[in-house]
Structure formats: C-alpha cells, structure tokens
Amino acid sequence: MTSAAMPQTSRRKTAPAGPAIRLVGLSKRFGETTAVDSVDLEIRSGEFFSMLGPSGSGKTTVLRLIAGFELPTAGVIELDGKDVSARAPFERDVNTVFQDYALFPHMSLIENVAYGLRVRGVAKAVRRQRAAEALEQVQLGSFLDRRPSQLSGGQRQRVALARALVVRPKVLLLDEPLGALDLKLRQQMQVELKELQQELGITFIFVTHDQEEALTMSDRIGVFNKGRIEQVGTPEEIYERPNGPFVANFVGTSNIFPGTLGRSLYGRDDRFSVRPERIQLRPLPPEGPGTGIALTVTALVYLGHATQVRGTLPDGTTAVALIPVTAGRGGEFAVGQPAVLSWNRQDVVWLPPAS
Amino acid sequence: MKLSRSARITLGTLTAVVLLFIYVPLLLVVINSFNGDRSFGWPPRSFTLEWWSRAFQSEGVREAIATSLWVALISTAISLVLGTLLALALQRHDFFGKDVINLLVILPIALPGIVTGIALNNLFTTVLGVSLSLWTVIIAHATFCMVTVFNNAIARLRRTNSSFEEASSDLGAGIFTTFRLVTLPQLRSALVAGGLLAFALSFDEIIVTTFTIGAGQQTLPVWILNNLFRPNQAPVVNVVAVVLIIASVVPVWLAQRLSGDAIGTTRSRKKASPGITKASSTAR
Ligand SMILES: Nc1ncnc2c1ncn2[C@@H]1O[C@H](COP(=O)(O)OP(=O)(O)O)[C@@H](O)[C@H]1O
Ligand SMILES: [Mg+2]
Numbered sequence: 247m248t249s250a251a252m253p254q255t256s257r258r259k260t261a262p263a264g265p266a267i268r269l270v271g272l273s274k275r276f277g278e279t280t281a282v283d284s285v286d287l288e289i290r291s292g293e294f295f296s297m298l299g300p301s302g303s304g305k306t307t308v309l310r311l312i313a314g315f316e317l318p319t320a321g322v323i324e325l326d327g328k329d330v331s332a333r334a335p336f337e338r339d340v341n342t343v344f345q346d347y348a349l350f351p352h353m354s355l356i357e358n359v360a361y362g363l364r365v366r367g368v369a370k371a372v373r374r375q376r377a378a379e380a381l382e383q384v385q386l387g388s389f390l391d392r393r394p395s396q397l398s399g400g401q402r403q404r405v406a407l408a409r410a411l412v413v414r415p416k417v418l419l420l421d422e423p424l425g426a427l428d429l430k431l432r433q434q435m436q437v438e439l440k441e442l443q444q445e446l447g448i449t450f451i452f453v454t455h456d457q458e459e460a461l462t463m464s465d466r467i468g469v470f471n472k473g474r475i476e477q478v479g480t481p482e483e484i485y486e487r488p489n490g491p492f493v494a495n496f497v498g499t500s501n502i503f504p505g506t507l508g509r510s511l512y513g514r515d516d517r518f519s520v521r522p523e524r525i526q527l528r529p530l531p532p533e534g535p536g537t538g539i540a541l542t543v544t545a546l547v548y549l550g551h552a553t554q555v556r557g558t559l560p561d562g563t564t565a566v567a568l569i570p571v572t573a574g575r576g577g578e579f580a581v582g583q584p585a586v587l588s589w590n591r592q593d594v595v596w597l598p599p600a601s
Numbered sequence: 602m603k604l605s606r607s608a609r610i611t612l613g614t615l616t617a618v619v620l621l622f623i624y625v626p627l628l629l630v631v632i633n634s635f636n637g638d639r640s641f642g643w644p645p646r647s648f649t650l651e652w653w654s655r656a657f658q659s660e661g662v663r664e665a666i667a668t669s670l671w672v673a674l675i676s677t678a679i680s681l682v683l684g685t686l687l688a689l690a691l692q693r694h695d696f697f698g699k700d701v702i703n704l705l706v707i708l709p710i711a712l713p714g715i716v717t718g719i720a721l722n723n724l725f726t727t728v729l730g731v732s733l734s735l736w737t738v739i740i741a742h743a744t745f746c747m748v749t750v751f752n753n754a755i756a757r758l759r760r761t762n763s764s765f766e767e768a769s770s771d772l773g774a775g776i777f778t779t780f781r782l783v784t785l786p787q788l789r790s791a792l793v794a795g796g797l798l799a800f801a802l803s804f805d806e807i808i809v810t811t812f813t814i815g816a817g818q819q820t821l822p823v824w825i826l827n828n829l830f831r832p833n834q835a836p837v838v839n840v841v842a843v844v845l846i847i848a849s850v851v852p853v854w855l856a857q858r859l860s861g862d863a864i865g866t867t868r869s870r871k872k873a874s875p876g877i878t879k880a881s882s883t884a885r
Pocket of ligand 1 (some may be wrong): 276279280299301303304305307308437
C-alpha cells in the first residue's frame with residue numbers, strides 16, 4: 247500500500263524521549279498456567295519492535311495485557327510514562343490489528359474503518375471522508391460498501407490495518423497479522439508494513455513466530471520462551487550474538503557444540519555455537535582431518551539456494567552445514583561417508599552455562 | 602443411511618398417521634368455525650361467517666384478546682431484557698457456579714405449569730401479600746418465556762466471536778456503545794426468534810395463568826375454558842380457538858425461519874438453535 251497520505255502523527259523526530267511502553271515485572275497466570283512470567287521490557291517510541299517466540303510462549307498474552315483485554319496478575323504497564331495497568335482498553339491510546347482481523351461482519355468496509363471515529367463522536371460526513379481516504383490508501387477505495395465476508399484474507403488484513411490506524415494511535419499492536427497469508431503476499435506485506443511504519447513514525451509491536459519475518463522487519467526483537475524474555479536486541483545482535491542455546495536455535499538453526507569441544511579447541515569449558523552458513527565442509531582427505539573435526543554425513547537436503555549437509559560428530563553431537571549453490575551441489579558428499587568441518591575463530595559465539 | 606423399501610414404507614406410514622392425528626382435529630376446528638350448521642353436522646352443508654362476526658362483536662372475546670396481547674407483549678419485553686442480560690453474563694464471563702446458574706435459568710420451562718402456578722400463587726398472595734392482577738400473570742409468564750430468549754441468545758453468542766467486542770473496545774467504544782453497535786446487531790435475529798417464541802408461549806398459556814390472574818380478568822385461553830361448556834357459545838369457541846392457533850403457530854414458524862438462516866452460514870433447519878423447540882414448552 248502507499249502510505250504517504252496515512253494520518254501523520256508523532257513523527258520520529260518529535261517523538262518524546264521516554265519509552266513508549268514500559269513493562270515492569272509483568273506476570274499473567276491462567277489458573278495453573280503462567281503465560282507471562284515477570285517480563286521487564288522497554289519499547290522505544292517510534293520503533294518497530296517484534297516479539298518473537300514459539301507458539302505458546304506468551305506473546306499474545308503480553309499484547310493483550312498491553313491492549314487491556316487481560317489484567318496482569320502482577321506488574322505494571324506504562325504507556326508514555328503513565329501507569330495504565332488497571333485501565334480499560336478504550337482508555338488506552340493503543341490499537342490492535344487482531345490475528346483473525348475481527349472485522350465487524352454486519353458493517354460495510356467503510357463503516358468498519360469509520361467505527362473508531364464514530365464512537366469518538368466525529369461527525370458522519372467527516373468520519374466517512376477519513377475512512378474512505380484510509381481505505382483508498384490500502385487500495386480498497388472501490389470496495390467501500392462491501393462486507394468483510396466478500397474480501398480475501400489479504401484485503402481483510404488491509405482493512406484491519408486501516409481501521410486501527412484511522413484513529414491515530416501512539417502504538418499499534420499487531421498479532422501475527424501476516425500469519426494467514428500465503429508466502430508471496432506475506433513477503434509483499436512485510437515490505438509494505440515496514441514502509442508504513444517508517445512513514446507514520448508510530449510505534450509498532452509486532453508478534454510473530456517467524457524468525458525470518460522478525461529479522462527482516464524489526465528495529466529490535468524480543469525473543470520469548472515460556473513466558474519470559476530470553477534476549478532483547480537488534481536483529482543483528484540476536485542473530486550474531488545469541489545469549490543462549492534457546493535463542494541460538496530458535497533464531498535460525500545453529501550448531502551447538504559442547505563444552506568438551508570448547509576445552510579441546512580453545513581451552514574454554516563453555517558451549518558455543520556456529521551458524522551453518524559459516525561452516526566449511528570438505529571431504530575427508532586421506533591424511534586425516536588435520537585441524538578440522540571429523541564427522542559422518544547423515545543427510546543431504548537440497549534447498550534450492552544451497553544444500554544442507556547434516557552429520558554426527560564422533561561424540562554424538564549433531565552438526566549442520568550449508569553449502570551454497572555456487573560451491574557446487576554437495577555432490578562430493580554422500581550419506582554414511584566421512585567429511586571434515588572447520589570454521590573461523592571469529593564465527594564462534596560463546597553461550598553462557600545452561601541454567 | 603440407506604433404508605430398505607419396507608422400512609421406508611413403514612416409516613412413511615407412521616409419519617403420515619402421526620401428522621394426521623395431530624392436524625386433522627385442528628383442521629376440523631378451523632372448518633367448523635365456518636360451519637353453517639349450529640350442531641356441526643358433518644360434512645358441513647353450508648358455510649357462514651356468522652360465528653366470526655359474532656366472536657368479534659362479543660365484548661368478552663374482544664377484551665380477552667386485548668388482555669392476552671397485553672400480557673404476551675409485556676412478558677415478552679421483560680423476557681427480552683432479562684434473557685439477553687443473563688445470556689451475556691453467562692456466556693461472556695467466567696465465574697464459579699456458572700453451570701448451576703445456567704441450569705437454574707432454563708429449568709422453569711421444564712417445570713410443570715401446575716407447580717409453577719401454585720408456587721407463584723403462594724409467593725404473590727401469602728409471602729408478598731399482593732393481590733393477583735395482570736401484572737402477576739405477566740411476571741409468572743416471564744419466568745418461563747425468558748428461557749426461549751436466553752436459549753436463542755446464548756446459542757448465538759457461542760457462535761459469534763468475542764474478539765468483535767474486544768475490537769470495539771480497542772477502537773474506543775465503552776461498554777454500552779459496544780453492546781449497542783456490535784453485540785446487539787449480531788444478536789438481533791436470535792432475539793427476534795426468541796421473542797416470537799416467548800410471545801407464543803405466553804399467548805396460549807393457561808395453567809400458570811389460572812393460578813396468577815386476578816378475579817374477573819381473563820386471557821383468551823381462560824375465556825375458552827370458561828365458555829367451553831356453554832352450548833350456545835360453542836361456535837364462537839371454535840373461532841377463538843382458530844385465533845389462538847394462528848397466534849401461536851405464526852410466531853413459531855417465523856422464529857423457525859429466522860434462526861434457521863440468521864447467521865447466513867447454514868440454511869439447514871436441522872441445526873436450529875436449542876431454544877427453538879416448542880415441543881419442550883408445549884409439554885407444560
Ligand atoms: N485465556 C486463557 N486461558 C487459559 N490459558 C491461556 C489463555 N490465554 C493463553 N493461555 C495460555 O498461556 C500460554 C501463552 O499463550 P499465548 O500468549 O497465546 O502464546 P503465544 O501467543 O506466544 O502463542 C499458553 O500456554 C496458553 O495455553
Ligand atoms: Mg499468539
């Protein structure tokens with residue numbers, strides 16, 4: 247969508263210095279389940295922040311706590327420095343794009359988009375005008391009087407976006423908004439959403455379980471695991487310097503080597519990880535592995551842009567290497583045959599001891 | 602399921618017999634309301650509109666119709682408000698003892714009318730010390746009419762997504778605005794169906810009514826009961842019975858249609874919501 251004419255609110259330059267959102271010791275329990283477990287987090291004004299984590303890690307619950315659909319069991323939620331923990335959703339200056347879009351089925355598109363203005367008492371002519379503009383911007387200008395049921399998934403997604411943005415929130419919450427779209431449309435929407443966010447300068451909090459999506463779109467990422475935040479950082483930090491095996495494995499596949507290997511190679515007892523694409527693999531030369539590590543190939547997976555080679559080290563550790571197409575198709579390797587692994591010292595990421 | 606030929610014939614015959622058994626007597630009542638012969642000789646030798654005109658000229662009948670309409674309308678209105686509120690409370694919120702309350706709300710429709718009648722009569726006259734009137738009838742009717750509204754509303758709420766209400770709240774609407782603009786429009790056809798059934802239930806109710814109505818007042822069914830054994834009123838009783846049939850069948854038929862395709866997803870009547878079965882209520 248072209249976002250040039252979307253409502254212009256707090257541009258990034260004029261944004262206040264404090265965090266847009268601050269979560270302090272935020273917890274939410276449902277009976278026996280602890281969905282969110284004392285989360286501390288600051289989200290900066292105007293940033294594209296992604297909450298990344300596997301299904302059931304508490305991302306949606308954090309979003310619903312911020313929106314006000316759930317009340318925290320413990321902890322504080324601050325919006326723009328004000329404690330809103332006990333406020334109702336309609337008293338909070340945030341808006342949500344729901345995972346299932348939640349477009350009102352009994353209203354036309356223009357009524358859906360005008361809804362937020364209508365309940366704020368904006369005059370009918372004005373709100374219809376603004377809703378029509380917003381729909382125009384998401385390229386649905388000719389569908390004003392259609393019902394949501396007459397739209398495709400991608401179109402509904404745009405309507406949900408227009409409906410949330412037309413009331414000019416400070417923060418937009420998006421719960422896996424692209425989850426229901428097919429790959430091609432999803433990639434296109436990723437670009438458009440990112441551009442839109444940069445245009446508007448609104449803080450976006452974007453929930454996803456897709457690490458690639460989080461890496462390509464975000465200014466910063468918070469990685470969730472079992473209701474806790476494992477790591478917060480820029481995509482590069484998260485990818486290049488994961489602070490533990492969970493992040494290393496969830497954000498892209500990683501090789502995690504045991505402390506015994508750390509000791510024998512580098513004289514350090516910690517586990518470490520190396521990304522598959524940083525690993526060099528060659529067939530075992532007749533004179534032995536040399537400085538490399540011997541492994542037995544267990545599987546070859548052709549990925550199109552590369553070939554993934556999986557294998558087992560003598561101590562049972564599994565390892566994965568990616569051989570780019572430019573380096574051949576991995577034809578020199580075969581399942582059951584030995585090979586040699588090596589990597590550069592600077593590609594080693596040390597992991598803290600498992601807690 | 603594939604039925605054998607003989608099974609199909611047996612089932613078909615059985616259905617026909619049952620339907621004939623139910624509808625032939627009703628048809629007779631309708632025909633006799635036009636029968637020119639005062640002693641209802643069969644087959645009718647002539648037809649007349651005299652009974653109909655006499656019925657509508659009768660002060661007693663006109664008053665009874667007005668009374669029944671009034672009672673049915675007001676108890677339907679009360680049922681709509683209370684049934685909707687209860688359905689919302691029980692469907693959209695979780696609390697301890699919810700299932701028990703749910704059962705207690707729908708129980709009145711299964712209670713025998715005579716029990717409800719005696720209990721409410723007791724409550725009004727002995728415990729509360731109020732004199733019986735149309736209002737006591739209205740309150741009594743509302744106790745069971747509410748159930749049809751409740752059942753229809755809760756079935757609809759179960760099928761609609763509560764995220765619509767969250768979205769409304771998210772966009773800045775308070776509780777009442779959300780109810781008016783989002784919840785109610787989605788409930789509308791379910792409420793109309795429930796309300797029509799409530800109306801039909803109240804309009805032809807007699808047992809509870811006789812226990813809770815004030816002296817000298819009569820609803821249409823009570824009028825029939827009072828005039829049933831007066832020979833010179835027999836033709837007029839037939840006419841009133843036809844009016845009663847129409848007043849109960851039309852709302853049920855409308856309600857059936859409404860809840861059948863209200864959501865627009867299914868046109869099948871088989872999945873009609875639970876409150877729609879008048880069967881459970883006519884048992885009273
Ligand atoms: N309303 C609820 N009632 C009970 N348990 C819930 C509720 N909402 C979420 N949970 C539980 O909380 C955990 C986190 O869920 P959620 O926040 O939806 O995770 P995610 O969005 O990361 O997939 C899950 O174990 C889920 O079953
Ligand atoms: Mg989720």
